[in-house]
Amino acid sequence: MTPAAIADRIHAAWATFLERDARQAAPHPYVYASAWRPCERRMVLDCTQPEALPPYPPELLAKFRRGDDRERDLLADLIRIGRDADPPFKVSNQQERFELRDRKGRPAIVGKVDGRLTIEGGGRPPIEVKAWAPTLVEKIDTFADLFDNHWTRGGGYQLLAYLYGAAEPYGFLLLDRSGLPRLLPVELNDANFDRLEGFLTTAERVLDHVEAGTLPDYYDDPAECRRCAWYGAVCNPPLVYQAAQILTDPELEAALERREALKAAGEEYNAIDRTVKDRLRGVESGIAGAFQIAGRWGKASRLELPADLKKQFTVTDPRGRFSLEITRLEGR
Amino acid sequence: MSPDDPVIDAIDQDGEAAETALARRRPDTPTTLDELAAVGDAIKMIDRRVQIIRTLRLASLKETHPEDWITYKARDGGETAYLQDCGCERISPLWGIEIFHTSDPKKIESADGSFFWTISGSGRSSVTHLTVENVEGGRASTDDFVKGLSGAELDLKVKKAARANLDGNIARSLAGINSVPVEELRAAWAGTSKKVEQCRRGRGYGKDAAPRGAAPTVDPPACKACGAEMKYKADGKDGPVYFCPDWKKHKDEYTAIPADEWIGKTRKAAEGAA
Numbered sequence: 143m144t145p146a147a148i149a150d151r152i153h154a155a156w157a158t159f160l161e162r163d164a165r166q167a168a169p170h171p172y173v174y175a176s177a178w179r180p181c182e183r184r185m186v187l188d189c190t191q192p193e194a195l196p197p198y199p200p201e202l203l204a205k206f207r208r209g210d211d212r213e214r215d216l217l218a219d220l221i222r223i224g225r226d227a228d229p230p231f232k233v234s235n236q237q238e239r240f241e242l243r244d245r246k247g248r249p250a251i252v253g254k255v256d257g258r259l260t261i262e263g264g265g266r267p268p269i270e271v272k273a274w275a276p277t278l279v280e281k282i283d284t285f286a287d288l289f290d291n292h293w294t295r296g297g298g299y300q301l302l303a304y305l306y307g308a309a310e311p312y313g314f315l316l317l318d319r320s321g322l323p324r325l326l327p328v329e330l331n332d333a334n335f336d337r338l339e340g341f342l343t344t345a346e347r348v349l350d351h352v353e354a355g356t357l358p359d360y361y362d363d364p365a366e367c368r369r370c371a372w373y374g375a376v377c378n379p380p381l382v383y384q385a386a387q388i389l390t391d392p393e394l395e396a397a398l399e400r401r402e403a404l405k406a407a408g409e410e411y412n413a414i415d416r417t418v419k420d421r422l423r424g425v426e427s428g429i430a431g432a433f434q435i436a437g438r439w440g441k442a443s444r445l446e447l448p449a450d451l452k453k454q455f456t457v458t459d460p461r462g463r464f465s466l467e468i469t470r471l472e473g474r
Numbered sequence: 475m476s477p478d479d480p481v482i483d484a485i486d487q488d489g490e491a492a493e494t495a496l497a498r499r500r501p502d503t504p505t506t507l508d509e510l511a512a513v514g515d516a517i518k519m520i521d522r523r524v525q526i527i528r529t530l531r532l533a534s535l536k537e538t539h540p541e542d543w544i545t546y547k548a549r550d551g552g553e554t555a556y557l558q559d560c561g562c563e564r565i566s567p568l569w570g571i572e573i574f575h576t577s578d579p580k581k582i583e584s585a586d587g588s589f590f591w592t593i594s595g596s597g598r599s600s601v602t603h604l605t606v607e608n609v610e611g612g613r614a615s616t617d618d619f620v621k622g623l624s625g626a627e628l629d630l631k632v633k634k635a636a637r638a639n640l641d642g643n644i645a646r647s648l649a650g651i652n653s654v655p656v657e658e659l660r661a662a663w664a665g666t667s668k669k670v671e672q673c674r675r676g677r678g679y680g681k682d683a684a685p686r687g688a689a690p691t692v693d694p695p696a697c698k699a700c701g702a703e704m705k706y707k708a709d710g711k712d713g714p715v716y717f718c719p720d721w722k723k724h725k726d727e728y729t730a731i732p733a734d735e736w737i738g739k740t741r742k743a744a745e746g747a748a
Contacts, residue, residue, distance in 0.1 A: 196630050375630050378637055383570055385601045388500050388501070469536075
């Protein structure tokens with residue numbers, strides 16, 4: 143057998159090994175804490191017929207396994223780190239089941255907490271470990287950042303459910319990364335409480351549909367539908383894409399034409415202007431060829447704040463910046 | 475007209491007229507030829523509409539990636555490109571594609587165990603207000619993309635692909651890009667890193683045609699200038715090409731060989747020897 147053939151056999155055996163350990167999905171009358179979705183219809187289908195979807199492929203199972211391994215390793219490290227930390231802490235209640243009940247008394251959101259940090263002289267905040275793709279983790283600086291991305295949003299809701307279920311005002315999200323893991327504190331403040339309440343209310347509606355054997359309306363975002371496992375399988379919603387705006391203002395068209403005509407000259411001017419001004423910085427009086435140069439120093443104020451204070455007063459507006467890309471498509 | 479009559483009407487009418495003139499430039503404003511003939515600048519109006527559709531078409535092509543396309547070659551040498559279902563999703567927002575009245579998917583089974591999932595639906599573009607009705611989408615269990623799958627996984631994948639095909643058929647039809655001349659695609663991608671040569675090749679290129687992406691299975695040629703083994707480049711400026719890795723050492727002597735030419739020659743030689 144050639145080395146390549148042996149490698150192929152090992153690869154196949156590896157896939158079989160992963161598939162053997164894969165759990166079979168079964169219908170469940172509650173929502174998993176990790177299964178928040180923007181589409182309620184999808185959440186109902188997740189509860190009522192998860193077995194209709196094919197089992198996860200070995201490639202994905204391998205990723206899950208890596209995630210489980212990293213979670214176990216990081217928690218083992220944390221146990222040792224806790225002995226020497228100030229204040230010291232212990233990692234307890236690993237894989238503890240919890241459930242949140244809805245107003246009708248039904249278990250609505252169910253999950254398992256990765257662990258709790260029992261802090262000496264303090265509380266027992268829950269901790270959730272995530273081993274997401276490095277490109278996702280690098281974009282997460284605060285807990286609120288989780289809600290900016292489709293792939294991490296569910297994890298945010300999951301931890302909020304744990305906080306509420308554990309009756310703790312704060313907890314931690316431990317993000318695995320190639321360097322030092324990132325530990326994010328999470329507080330059950332007003333904004334997060336609203337998110338959690340939204341999740342619980344959604345779960346309640348989902349359970350109503352599960353009990354009644356009905357399905358909620360279709361979701362109205364084609365992008366969400368196209369990445370849903372149920373799309374085309376048992377869910378065939380109408381799709382409505384928001385069209386590009388057709389702007390017919392002749393003045394705008396003329397301005398765009400003029401802008402395009404001046405573009406190259408404008409870019410050249412800006413580049414030369416920058417070079418000239420860099421070269422002449424500090425020259426208060428001078429003559430160059432036919433040009434007289436007169437410069438003067440003026441006051442400039444800037445606010446120098448310590449980083450923590452700056453962070454405290456930094457507000458991020460998700461629609462505060464608007465960038466435009468204007469490209470002429472015809473007659474280039 | 476009495477002096478008390480408000481003159482504001484006249485101003486409003488002007489405003490309305492101006493708005494109507496602007497509105498008529500939009501491709502989604504229903505306008506008959508008679509209506510257009512009644513306004514002074516009908517030709518201009520039509521030109522504006524055509525311009526908008528042309529720009530939308532170019533913007534659509536620009537949105538797509540080479541992996542979204544398959545190119546075909548006709549007997550007369552003309553090359554066209556077909557946008558696959560996965561690429562249609564990228565262009566749908568530009569045209570404001572709406573898909574509705576989708577049927578339940580239907581499974582058609584053959585005696586040999588193979589099957590076909592089909593689904594139908596209608597569509598509309600909110601930009602052009604064009605509508606297509608009862609469009610069919612379908613995929614078979616014998617298609618290449620499900621090779622190696624079986625059971626529930628195969629069934630589900632074919633069923634989902636049938637829906638994707640329906641969405642694709644509607645989008646292609648409403649955007650008018652069922653078959654795009656390769657040169658048009660090339661022009662739309664000018665100035666970007668996307669190249670037609672990176673698209674997958676379909677029918678019409680012959681068995682000697684160089685594949686796109688992966689290197690061909692024939693032995694590479696030796697450089698005429700230095701004897702080094704030449705390298706394959708799928709996205710050469712004029713198509714797939716073999717080039718010398720040491721070309722900088724003999725810049726004056728250009729030795730690159732079109733891949734199609736080399737592959738054809740090598741295969742013919744092999745057949746002759748056999």
